Amino acid sequence: MNKLIESIERGKVRGIEEYKLIDGERYCYQYALKKIANKYVTYLFFIPESKMDVMEDYGSEEIKEFFSITDAINYFTFIGVDFSLFRPIKGVLPF
Template sequence: MLSEKNIENINSGKTRGYSVEKIINNINYFLEYAIKKSEGEYICYFFSIPCDQMDVMEDSESDAKIERFESLEEALKFIQINGGEFDRFSAFKGVKPI
């Protein structure tokens, strides 16, 4: 579960998430997760690309998943189903995906 501080920040409209490289099925992936609340709904973002394809990452933006949910519980389930680890969530460094 997300920390209370992260939940407070998300509910106040701040983006929380993280980027990480992770080996899945012997392939090194770049993964990115984010969540924020805007206009009464939770917006979740998930992006995954093999690291050896990072040079074409901009062409792959259509593969990013952006979902909107009415409840925090639904939003967290989306993140969890896509492999997100809540203990990694923090203020987003650099360009925010959402």
């Protein structure tokens, strides 16, 4: 986990994508963390998988700022995300 934290401290984006079944519908969730200036910015995006072709109408996005990496990691833990699974993001970055 130290390498993960070190990469974020260097300004790299790290995150994870997962799918959850909610009320019989499959959702895509994306989470990310990046250090910008002296703040740690978290990203959460989710959308029903069946609506991915109209993302702008059905996707929900949340961006939060924290003053410490510990607070950002605790936020992910609070919402049930395993921060230790975060990896480099391939493709379009959320930040």
